[in-house]
Amino acid sequence: MGWKDIWITMTINSLNYGTIDDLIQEWKGVVNKIGFQFHTPFVKGDPLWLPFGQERNKVVDKLIALREEYPGFVINSKKQLALMKGNWGGIGTTPVQCPSWAILSFDHMGREKKPCCIGSADSKSLKPICEDCGLGCYSVLVANGITR
Numbered sequence: 102m103g104w105k106d107i108w109i110t111m112t113i114n115s116l117n118y119g120t121i122d123d124l125i126q127e128w129k130g131v132v133n134k135i136g137f138q139f140h141t142p143f144v145k146g147d148p149l150w151l152p153f154g155q156e157r158n159k160v161v162d163k164l165i166a167l168r169e170e171y172p173g174f175v176i177n178s179k180k181q182l183a184l185m186k187g188n189w190g191g192i193g194t195t196p197v198q199c200p201s202w203a204i205l206s207f208d209h210m211g212r213e214k215k216p217c218c219i220g221s222a223d224s225k226s227l228k229p230i231c232e233d234c235g236l237g238c239y240s241v242l243v244a245n246g247i248t249r
């Protein structure tokens with residue numbers, strides 16, 4: 102990545118996972134980088150979550166193939182994408198492998214969000230489910246050997 106890079110991120114969920122090719126065709130030549138991550142649920146049974154299993158594995162394999170097809174365009178590494186086939190983050194809503202400490206995130210009041218950037222400073226708020234997490238900004242750290 103450099104200062105001239107203009108990039109977009111697609112958060113893949115159970116409704117939009119069939120549109121990856123269309124998105125690439127639409128944005129290739131408009132931006133020079135694209136990143137992928139998966140929707141992280143806050144409740145079990147969230148219909149937007151693409152469950153671990155065959156369908157999700159096929160999507161991950163497709164993304165890995167797209168890296169080869171569009172070298173330098175897809176920013177995720179193969180290792181990071183492969184993590185998305187299963188639980189790389191934690192247990193329940195507790196980060197275990199995820200190095201949530203590595204990125205400090207604050208809300209509009211300047212309060213630290215926990216356990217990570219999609220969490221909240223309000224301890225009573227719903228928490229993201231670490232064991233079903235698909236976030237890119239933390240999984241890239243895990244893929245590079247930075248864990249808890």
Ligand code: SF4
Nearest residue numbers: 190199217229231234
């Ligand atoms: S990024 Fe957030 S939700 Fe995902 S595993 Fe880490 S702390 Fe949990």
